[in-house]
Amino acid sequence: MARSDFDPASVEPDGRSPALARLFDPGAEGPWRGSVDGLAVGGAVTVLTYGTDAPGAGPRLHVHPYDETFIVIQGRARFFVGATTIDAAAGDIVLGPAGVPHRFENLGPGRLQTIDIHHSPRWIQTDLD
Template sequence: MTDVSELVVNRADGRDDGEDWTENYEELPGAAGISIILESTTQEGVGPRLHKHPYPETFIIRRGSATFTVDTVEVVGRAGQILVVPADTAHKFKTGPGGYEAVHIHANSSFETEWLE
């Protein structure tokens, strides 16, 4: 029989809701083959500097917006949209007015990031 601890990942802060949840997850149970960043902020103008990964990264935007630079293209991602950055493509983002909440899915069991700035 499968142990529940092999199926469920709880919040590190012990909360039992989805509010203000910002956390990184690698090596997920069940050999999921992905890693996840949960991003939640009310701040404008924050985000990672230019970087790339040897695998695709998918952004599921749940609240607010962010201006993404993907290679040489700038795009505003908004709540209700999904943005996919291909493997080995330079990207960064800055959160918009009112902040941003998203799930970032890395198509790899652990994070591999090459910082470009």
């Protein structure tokens, strides 16, 4: 399906150059595989990647002053976002709204792999537990 959502002539390039940054080393150990601040590439979002093979494992409860979008790449996760619990599987996305405490855990069996998009040019977080 072809898309034509806007007139390309209506957007003026802002002069930024294309940029490359390495998000993670595929051979690295540990659940936090890497992060790239938007500032490093001149972008508006920060990208993190998380992966674990251990059921029940996941990041601690935390909060951000901006939205966070989680993309489940592999496996199944249970997200706790404020008072809401959301089960998600590979191919799903989950929104953690700004100011709402959240965490997630691997439901298993097998690996959980996520890409976490912080809607900020830098990673800002307060851990709550």
